[in-house]
Amino acid sequence: MTEMEVKLGQLTLKNPLLTASGTFGYGREFAQLYDLSLLGGVVVKGTTLEPRPGNPPPRIAETAAGMLNSVGLQNPGLGQVIDQELPWLAQFDTAIFVNIAGRKAAEYQEIAACLDKVESVRALEVNISCPNVEAGGLAFGTDPKAAAAITAAVRDATSKPVFVKLSPNVTDIVPIAQAVEAAGADGITLVNTFLGLAIDIKTRRPLMANIVAGLSGPAIKPLALRLVWQTARAVRIPVIGIGGIMSGQDALEFMLAGARAVQIGTANFYNPLAGPQIIREMAGWLENEGVRDINEIVGEAL
Ligand code: SIN
Numbered sequence: 001m002t003e004m005e006v007k008l009g010q011l012t013l014k015n016p017l018l019t020a021s022g023t024f025g026y027g028r029e030f031a032q033l034y035d036l037s038l039l040g041g042v043v044v045k046g047t048t049l050e051p052r053p054g055n056p057p058p059r060i061a062e063t064a065a066g067m068l069n070s071v072g073l074q075n076p077g078l079g080q081v082i083d084q085e086l087p088w089l090a091q092f093d094t095a096i097f098v099n100i101a102g103r104k105a106a107e108y109q110e111i112a113a114c115l116d117k118v119e120s121v122r123a124l125e126v127n128i129s130c131p132n133v134e135a136g137g138l139a140f141g142t143d144p145k146a147a148a149a150i151t152a153a154v155r156d157a158t159s160k161p162v163f164v165k166l167s168p169n170v171t172d173i174v175p176i177a178q179a180v181e182a183a184g185a186d187g188i189t190l191v192n193t194f195l196g197l198a199i200d201i202k203t204r205r206p207l208m209a210n211i212v213a214g215l216s217g218p219a220i221k222p223l224a225l226r227l228v229w230q231t232a233r234a235v236r237i238p239v240i241g242i243g244g245i246m247s248g249q250d251a252l253e254f255m256l257a258g259a260r261a262v263q264i265g266t267a268n269f270y271n272p273l274a275g276p277q278i279i280r281e282m283a284g285w286l287e288n289e290g291v292r293d294i295n296e297i298v299g300e301a302l
Contacts, residue, residue: 001283001287002283002286002287002291002292002293002294003292003293003294003295004016004279004282004283004294005294006040006260006261006294006295006298007238007260007295008123008161008163008186008187008238008240008260008261009161009186009187009237009238010161010186011095011122011123011161011186013040013041013095013261014040014093014094015039015040015279015282015283015294016040016251016255016259016260016261016262016282016294017039017040017041017251017261017262017263017264017275017278017279017282018039018040018041018042018043018095018097018240018261018262018263018264019039019041019042019043019263019264019265019268019275020043020242020263020264020265020268021043021044021045021046021097021099021125021127021165021263022045022046022069022071022099022265023264023265023266023268023269024042024043024044024268025044025045026042026044026045026081026085026086026088026089027042027044027089027092028088029272030268030272030275031092033272033273034273034275034276035092036089036092036094037092037093037094038094038275038276038279039092039094039275039276039279040094040095040261040279041094041095041096041097041122041123041261042089042092042094042095042096042097043097043098043099043125043263044081044085044086044089044096044097044098044099045074045075045099046073046075046099046100046101046127046130047075047077047078047081047098047099047100047101047111048073048075048077048078048100048101048102048107048111049077049078049102049107049110049111050077050078051075051076051077051080052072052073052074052075052077053074054071054072054073054074054075055070055071055072055074055132055208055209055210056209056210057209058207058208058209059071059072059132059208059209059210059213061198061207061208061213063196063198063215063217063219064219065217065218065219066215066216066217066218066219066220066244066266067215067216067217067266067269068196068198068208068213068214068215069132069193069213069214069216070131070132070208070209070210070211070212070213070214071132072132072133072210073101073127073130073132073133073137078111078114078115081098082114082115082118086098086118086120086121087120089120090120095122095123096120096121096122096123097121097122097123097124097125097163098115098121098123098124098125099124099125099126099127099165100112100115100124100125100126100127100154101127101130101133101136101137102136103135103136104135104136105149105150105153106153107136108126108150108153108154108157109153109154109156109157110157112124112153112154112157112158112160112162113157113158115158115160116157116158116159116160121160122160122161123160123161123162123163123186124154124158124160124161124162124163125163125164125165125189126150126151126154126162126163126164126165126185127165127192128140128141128146128147128150128164128165128166128167129141129165129166129167129169129191129192130192130214131167131169131192131193131195131212131213131214132210132212132213132214138167138169141165141166141167141169141170141176141192142167142169142170142176143176144175144176144178144179145179147164147166147176147179147180147183148179148180148182148183149183150164151164151179151180151183151184151185152183152184155183155184155185161186161187162184162185162186162187163185163186163187163188163189163240164180164185164187164188164189165188165189165190165192166180166188166189166190166191166192166231167190167191167192168190168191168192168193168194168220168223168224168227168243169194169195173190173227173230173231174230174231174234177190177231177234177235178234178235181235181236181237185237186237186238187237187238187239187240187260188231188235188237188238188239188240189239189240189242189263190224190227190228190231190239190240190241190242190243191220191223191224191227191228191242191243192214193213193214193215193216193220194214194215194216194220194223195212195213195214195215196212196213196214196215197211197212197213198213216243216244216265216266217244217266218244218246218266219244220243220244221243221244221245221246221250221253223243224241224242224243224244224254225241225243225253225254225257227243228241228243228254228257228258228259229257229258229301229302231258232257232258232259232299232302233258233302238260238261239258239259239260240259240260240261240262240263241254241255241257241258241259241261241262241263242254242262242263242264242265244266245262245263245264245265245267245278246264246266246267246274246278247278247281248277248278248279248280248281248282248283248284248285249281249285250278251264251278251281251282252282252285252286252297255294255297255298255299256297256298256299256300256301257299257301257302258298258299258301258302259298260295260298264278282294
């Protein structure tokens with residue numbers, strides 16, 4: 001049997017597969033289908049200080065090889081997440097990451113300080129890459145100084161590992177990745193969605209109420225893989241790869257490109273059993289190849 005345990009700095013995951021923020025809720029629906037303890041980790045929906053209703057519909061559209069979303073960080077707010085969602089999720093033996101978002105640095109810091117006291121939270125994922133909100137989100141993730149400032153604010157507020165989720169919607173990912181590393185990030189998650197647009201030919205208008213939206217799914221895999229590869233060459237902290245992973249083979253490509261763990265997002269929508277299936281496929285492929293430990297292949301393609 002191939003050893004599937006991975007280390008992300010101080011954090012150990014039983015296997016490298018996490019479910020991506022915003023694609024898995026808090027796991028309640030998926031727990032009716034399989035044991036969430038099979039997963040290396042679960043990243044919960046982007047959490048803000050106050051509840052948010054998100055953007056008005058339409059805010060989801062299928063595309064030829066993926067989907068567009070402009071959800072706008074709908075979530076029940078930090079209080080409910082701490083009081084109801086995290087205690088429920090903590091029954092499973094899987095690493096809980098909380099994805100956090102805010103309009104300004106002080107909000108990120110306040111959320112991080114509150115979550116620092118929640119024992120079941122293993123790591124924070126700082127969302128500076130949501131393309132669907134007016135304030136915060138992408139505005140922080142496209143500028144190295146702003147990205148570093150948010151990272152440093154969160155770093156000051158918590159002793160938990162801090163992963164920063166970056167946007168692919170930049171000319172050069174390297175200075176941003178290096179800025180968050182220098183500001184104290186323990187790791188980087190990338191990529192969030194690519195900015196896209198859908199047009200309704202009947203109304204002759206943009207389909208989404210928010211006009212632009214984020215593209216995910218198999219269409220973005222080669223683009224995401226390139227960004228992971230470039231980032232893994234440029235930083236020393238661990239990278240978590242995400243972008244169109246649909247199979248064990250896809251996930252292994254990201255690990256060969258330097259990712260120490262992976263997240264699956266859009267796959268959860270079309271196949272709710274994708275998580276455990278992809279873990280099995282990764283382990284099966286590695287066993288067939290005679291690889292004893294998954295860590296042996298990390299970064300082989302760098
Ligand atoms: C959303 O809620 O709009 C998606 C979250 C994200 O892209 O970070």
